[in-house]
Amino acid sequence: MNLHTQQMSSGFFKVRSQEFKTLVNNNSLAEKVLKGDVRSTAKLIRKIDDGDREVFSDLAQLYGHAGRAYIIGFTGSPGVGKSTLVDRIITRFRDDGKTVGVLAIDPTSPFSGGAILGDRIRMQRHFLDEGVFIRSLATRGKFGGLTRSTADAIVTLDAMGKDIIIVETVGVGQDEVDIVNSAHTTILVTVPGMGDDIQAIKAGLMEIGDLFVVNKADREGSSKTVREILFMLQMNDERKRLEGWDPPVVECVATQKIGVDKVYSAILDHKRYLGDRGKGRLEKIERSRVLTQFMDLFKEGLLERALTKIGGQEALDKVVQDIMSRRNDPYRASSEFLDAVINGGSGSR
Amino acid sequence: MNLHTQQMSSGFFKVRSQEFKTLVNNNSLAEKVLKGDVRSTAKLIRKIDDGDREVFSDLAQLYGHAGRAYIIGFTGSPGVGKSTLVDRIITRFRDDGKTVGVLAIDPTSPFSGGAILGDRIRMQRHFLDEGVFIRSLATRGKFGGLTRSTADAIVTLDAMGKDIIIVETVGVGQDEVDIVNSAHTTILVTVPGMGDDIQAIKAGLMEIGDLFVVNKADREGSSKTVREILFMLQMNDERKRLEGWDPPVVECVATQKIGVDKVYSAILDHKRYLGDRGKGRLEKIERSRVLTQFMDLFKEGLLERALTKIGGQEALDKVVQDIMSRRNDPYRASSEFLDAVINGGSGSR
Numbered sequence: 001m002n003l004h005t006q007q008m009s010s011g012f013f014k015v016r017s018q019e020f021k022t023l024v025n026n027n028s029l030a031e032k033v034l035k036g037d038v039r040s041t042a043k044l045i046r047k048i049d050d051g052d053r054e055v056f057s058d059l060a061q062l063y064g065h066a067g068r069a070y071i072i073g074f075t076g077s078p079g080v081g082k083s084t085l086v087d088r089i090i091t092r093f094r095d096d097g098k099t100v101g102v103l104a105i106d107p108t109s110p111f112s113g114g115a116i117l118g119d120r121i122r123m124q125r126h127f128l129d130e131g132v133f134i135r136s137l138a139t140r141g142k143f144g145g146l147t148r149s150t151a152d153a154i155v156t157l158d159a160m161g162k163d164i165i166i167v168e169t170v171g172v173g174q175d176e177v178d179i180v181n182s183a184h185t186t187i188l189v190t191v192p193g194m195g196d197d198i199q200a201i202k203a204g205l206m207e208i209g210d211l212f213v214v215n216k217a218d219r220e221g222s223s224k225t226v227r228e229i230l231f232m233l234q235m236n237d238e239r240k241r242l243e244g245w246d247p248p249v250v251e252c253v254a255t256q257k258i259g260v261d262k263v264y265s266a267i268l269d270h271k272r273y274l275g276d277r278g279k280g281r282l283e284k285i286e287r288s289r290v291l292t293q294f295m296d297l298f299k300e301g302l303l304e305r306a307l308t309k310i311g312g313q314e315a316l317d318k319v320v321q322d323i324m325s326r327r328n329d330p331y332r333a334s335s336e337f338l339d340a341v342i343n344g345g346s347g348s349r
Numbered sequence: 350m351n352l353h354t355q356q357m358s359s360g361f362f363k364v365r366s367q368e369f370k371t372l373v374n375n376n377s378l379a380e381k382v383l384k385g386d387v388r389s390t391a392k393l394i395r396k397i398d399d400g401d402r403e404v405f406s407d408l409a410q411l412y413g414h415a416g417r418a419y420i421i422g423f424t425g426s427p428g429v430g431k432s433t434l435v436d437r438i439i440t441r442f443r444d445d446g447k448t449v450g451v452l453a454i455d456p457t458s459p460f461s462g463g464a465i466l467g468d469r470i471r472m473q474r475h476f477l478d479e480g481v482f483i484r485s486l487a488t489r490g491k492f493g494g495l496t497r498s499t500a501d502a503i504v505t506l507d508a509m510g511k512d513i514i515i516v517e518t519v520g521v522g523q524d525e526v527d528i529v530n531s532a533h534t535t536i537l538v539t540v541p542g543m544g545d546d547i548q549a550i551k552a553g554l555m556e557i558g559d560l561f562v563v564n565k566a567d568r569e570g571s572s573k574t575v576r577e578i579l580f581m582l583q584m585n586d587e588r589k590r591l592e593g594w595d596p597p598v599v600e601c602v603a604t605q606k607i608g609v610d611k612v613y614s615a616i617l618d619h620k621r622y623l624g625d626r627g628k629g630r631l632e633k634i635e636r637s638r639v640l641t642q643f644m645d646l647f648k649e650g651l652l653e654r655a656l657t658k659i660g661g662q663e664a665l666d667k668v669v670q671d672i673m674s675r676r677n678d679p680y681r682a683s684s685e686f687l688d689a690v691i692n693g694g695s696g697s698r
Contacts (some may be wrong), residue, residue: 056680063678151679225382290679292666297683302651306693317642329412330500330639331405334646341691342654344423 073183101157422532450506566600
């Protein structure tokens with residue numbers, strides 16, 4: 001968090017010059033992406049992942065051309081075989097002539113943002129396929145964070161012309177939940193006998209699943225896990241959010257290509273549902289994604305400008321010193337700073 | 350995230366009246382907490398967990414009396430036996446005549462914020478002990494969020510006079526990492542053979558661990574796991590953050606009380622280190638916690654005031670509609686809103 005803040009305060013001095021550069025010589029990147037240029041797309045996504053604010057003008061340009069792609073979110077604990085399943089699903093979409101963009105979200109390290117290489121390797125064979133574009137996002141503790149950079153990368157792949165965008169996360173934190181929750185179809189992947197604790201953790205995710213996959217279903221206890229999920233779905237009031245859609249629970253063994261077709265057709269069923277009876281649900285998803293993306297940008301810009309206005313890192317260091325020496329407290333100090341930045345707040349804050 | 354935002358915008362209308370009430374009749378709660386009154390402390394923490402802004406004046410009052418407690422963070426995946434270990438450690442501190450406050454962080458459900466009851470039950474026998482105060486925090490997607498409410502609860506237990514404050518999280522998201530990272534001693538609990546994926550996920554946590562515990566060490570592969578952790582610690586550059594402290598890796602079987610004393614004395618070793626050679630490290634921890642808490646309050650207040658200034662939920666709904674219909678894009682729209690809220694930002698944003 002202090003790392004985060006330091007990057008913030010150093011961040012917004014950097015921004016100025018970057019955005020200036022943007023206006024001068026960076027206008028062509030978005031155009032190249034719109035032409036489907038792979039190298040430019042990779043470059044833009046790398047900049048997004050680096051938290052480079054230079055990309056905003058490009059993204060604004062791309063946004064008008066986005067909105068066509070169908071977004072599918074895969075989430076589940078590490079080791080459930082998400083990437084193998086995604087690999088199979090990519091193949092099925094390719095067989096149907098669809099182009100696919102894949103964003104593998106790596107919350108591996110909140111500090112160094114490393115990548116889980118093993119997972120990526122499982123999808124590697126698709127790197128040779130021009131119709132598939134796979135990238136990892138590791139943004140963490142950086143300016144903007146994971147939700148923002150994922151949203152930006154989705155806009156990019158969408159505008160680039162990919163028919164299907166698959167977002168894969170390990171669904172552990174609020175960020176990951178927000179990310180998969182903004183997909184059109186959210187798929188929760190689990191394996192037999194993950195134990196009560198995992199199930200308890202999953203409870204939060206149950207609420208956002210449109211489709212549940214029990215992978216490695218050749219393991220003992222698979223049908224028990226299916227029953228557990230069905231039971232939790234019945235218990236879960238939040239299901240009411242998903243009007244008129246009863247989330248199927250599909251067993252498969254992705255490594256042996258068993259049940260993958262069932263998963264694939266369940267995805268297509270949900271896609272059809274959203275285009276028909278689920279139009280209201282679709283509207284909610286789109287609205288939620290737009291609101292999330294806007295709020296992320298708004299919050300980020302707010303903090304950037306507020307920190308500039310109060311005097312940047314120096315002012316922060318001073319207030320922290322005052323609080324540490326108990327000359328002030330975080331509650332009063334934040335209220336004082338807020339008064340200095342935005343008037344018209346409630347006086348007592 | 351849209352839930353979140355809605356709570357925001359409804360939140361800040363609520364706040365006004367609440368804070369008014371505060372000034373009128375709520376001044377005594379903090380005083381009762383300072384007298385060590387359990388019921389008032391429970392009430393204040395419940396309000397904190399409910400995201401009730403009424404508590405700010407109480408917390409400001411308490412803050413001046415806080416800063417004495419020693420904070421220990423326990424984190425690890427579900428099912429590693431954290432709570433059982435914490436239970437044993439509580440007993441050891443009580444045997445040494447220390448009072449203990451425990452905050453069990455439950456990120457179970459980002460939507461409903463439910464609690465993992467099983468874990469709590471393991472610590473239940475201490476509920477009879479006046480010297481131990483145990484509460485769960487489940488704040489999620491609520492105004493302020495988990496990091497803020499945990500910091501507030503720590504201030505409360507500290508001011509109440511607890512010698513030791515134990516914070517237990519499942520360490521999955523950035524929030525949980527921030528929380529344990531603000532502890533004086535951060536303990537990572539794992540079990541033998543969690544598999545490569547889990548280790549990969551842990552990589553981010555390796556960087557913040559002051560002490561590593563391999564619980565259920567009677568299981569096969571315990572010494573292998575110890576070697577893996579030692580190896581990852583060697584590989585990890587971030588270790589440099591922890592000047593002059595070589596994180597020990599301790600095996601134990603908490604359920605059978607085997608190795609608990611080793612864990613306990615390792616905690617005391619680290620406590621001694623921070624009071625001596627690790628003074629610089631201690632300073633950093635305190636600074637980080639203060640900065641985190643201040644920034645959380647500042648960001649939260651910023652958003653609250655900014656949303657009021659732009660016209661609350663109505664304005665948000667309109668901009669979302671404009672973006673959905675591609676009349677605007679999130680990048681331009683956020684920049685326009687920012688200009689309306691805070692002047693003097695970089696023009697191009």
